[in-house]
Amino acid sequence: MIQTKKIKEQIAFSVFRLHGFMVLGVLLWILGFIIYNGIGVISWEFIFSAPTDGMTGGGIFPAIVGTFYLIIGSTLFAFPLGIMSAIYTVEYAKNNWLTKFIRIMTNNLASIPSIVFGLFGMTLFVNTLGFGDSILAGSLTLGLLILPVVIRTTEEALKAVPKTYRLGSTALGANKIQTIKRVVLPAAFPNIITGLILSIGRISGETAPILFTVAAYFLPQLPHSIFDQAMALPYHLYVLATSGTDIEAARPMAYGTALVLIVIVLLMNTLAGIIKKRFEKNK
C-alpha cells in the first residue's frame, strides 16, 4: 500500500519534471537554432549598412534605426500617460467609479490582440488625424499597446512603497504632491524602470501594430522627421522570411535579423532582472 503510494508519487513527479524540462528544451531549441544560424551573419557591416541586392546582401541598419525611433516615440507617449494614470488610481482616487472604470479598461486593453491596435492606429492616427504612414502614427499605436504594461508595473511599484514613508513625509509638513514627488516616486523608481525596459523589449518585437501605421518594405534613406515612414526590425524579418524577391538567398539575412531581435529581448530581460534584484537587495 505504502509502496504503490510512493511509486505513484514518483511517477507523477517525474512526469512534471519532464514537462518542465520540455519547456526549457523548446526555449533552448528556438534560441539555439536562431543563434547557430545567425551568428555567422552578424558583422560590423550587417549592423551598420543598408540592405543591397534585393535584400539578399548588405545589412539591416535602417531597420535598427527605425525600431530605435519607435522605441523612443512610444515610450515618450506611453510613459508619462501611464505613470500619471497609475499615480491617480493609487495615490488619489482609491475606490471611486473612475478608478474602477480605469482598472477594468486597462485589463481589457491588455487583452486586445495586437492586430486590432494596428487597425485602430490606422483609422485614428493615419487617416482621421492625418499623420499618414509615419513614425508618429506607429509610435502612438505601439504606445497604446504598452500602456497597460506601464500602468500595471507602475501601480505595483507605487503600492510597494511602505505607508510609513508617506506618513513620515506628511508628518514633516509635506503636502500630497510633495510627498509623491520627493518620497513615493523615488522609492518606486527602480520598479517603474523595470516596466520601461520590459516594454522596450515588447515594442522592438511587435509587428502587427506597425504593418499599417509606419512600416516600410524598403527605404533608400533613413527617416528625416516623425512624419516619415520607417523600416523596423520585426517587419523586416517578416519581409525577408516570406516575401522577398529571392527568399532562399535572403535566408541568411533573416537569420541575422532574428538573432538581433532575440539579443534585444534577452538584453532587456536581463537588464530588468538585474535592476529588480538590486532594488530588492536595497530594500
Place this chain on the structure above:
Amino acid sequence: MKKFIDKLIEGLLKLSGTVTGITVLLIIVFLFKEGSGLFQSSTVEKGYTLLVNSENPIDKLSPEELKHIFDGKIENWKQVGGRDEAIRIFRFDEIFSIYTDDELGEDYDLIPEKLGEVIHTNPGIIAYIPQKYAAKNSRGIKELIQEKIGLSDYFLGEEWLPTATPAPLFGILPLLFGTLLVSFIAILIAIPLGVGVAIYLAEIANERIRKLLKPAIELLAGIPSVVYGFFGLVVLAPIVQKTGNLDLGETAFTGSLILAIMALPTIISIAEDALRTTPKAMRDASLALGANKWQTIYKVVIPFASSGIAAAVVLGVGRAIGETMAVLMVTGNAAVIPHSMFESVRTIPATIAAELGEAPSGGTHYQALFLLGAVLFIITLTISIVAEIISSRKMIKE
C-alpha cells in the same frame, strides 16, 4: 497659488486616467465606424452594374449565384430560377472586339447605345459593365436590382473571396473556423504541458531549478511573435510535412504547435499563481492526515486552484486567438473551411494582416476587414471577461 498648482496636477492626473480608460471605448467606436458601412454597400462592386435582356424574368441574383455564373459553374438561367436559356457572359472589354473604335464614336459616347444593341439581341446575356456606360432609357435591357450586403452574407457566408468580380464574397465562416480550429488544437497541446509545468514550479521544484525555469519562461514570453513565425516556417513546417507525408508543411497543425508554445508562458504563470494561493493550513491538514505530497497536490491543491487554472487556460485561448504574425507565417492562409487539421487554414487576425494593405481605403473589402477586427475584438473581450468571472467566482465561494 500653491493650492492652485496642486489642483491643476490632480486634474492632470485624473485626465490621464480618463484618457487611458476611454481608449478601449474609442477602439470599439472606430472599428465599428469603419466596418458598419459594409451593410450599406451593394453586393456588386462599386461603379459597376449588371444588365440583362428585358425578356429575362430574373430581377436579381445573390452574390453566390453571381460568382458561380461568372466562374462558369452555372451555365443556364434555369439553374437560378429563370427560363431554359444558356447564359452568355459579357464583359465590358468585349465591346471593343465587336465594334471598331469608329463605330463606338468620338470619346466612346456611342458605347451605351451599342451595348444596348448587344444586350437586346442576346436573350441569355448578362453584361458586367461600368455604371456610366449603362444606357438609361434604352428599350430591351434591364438592370438587375442591386441588393445590399446582408448580415447573413457576412456572418453565415461560407466563402471569403474579397476580390472576386463582379460580386466579392465576404463570408467569415472559413476564417472563424480556421481561428477556432488552430486555437483549439493549440490549447489542447498547451494545457497538459502548461499546467504540468505550473505544478512542477509551484509544488515540486527546488529553489535552484525554479531560478533556472522562471526566467526561461519569461524569455519564452518575450520572444517576438515574428521570430516564432520564422522558426515555425523554417523548422516546424518541414518537420510536419515530412512526418505527415503532406504536400505542404504550412497547415493548421503547424500553427497550433507554434501557438501552443506561445500560449505556454501565459498559462504557466497564471496557473502557478493560482496554485500558490492554496493556504498552508490546508496542505498541512492533508499531510497530517497521512497523505503524501502528491496526494496533497491532486486532492487538495489542484481542486482549490481549479478556477485559477481554468482562468489561465481561458486566457491562453485568448492569447492564441488574437495572435497574428506567427500564424500568418505558418498556416498557409487558404481561406476555405478546413476538413482536417493538416490542411492550410487562414485565421481572422492573419486575414486582416495579409489583406488590409491591398484593400482600397473605404471600399467594401476594407470595411469587411474592419468588421473582422471588431469580431476579433468581441471574441477576445468575451474571453477576458469569462476569465475574470471564473477567477472571481472562487472568491465568492470562500
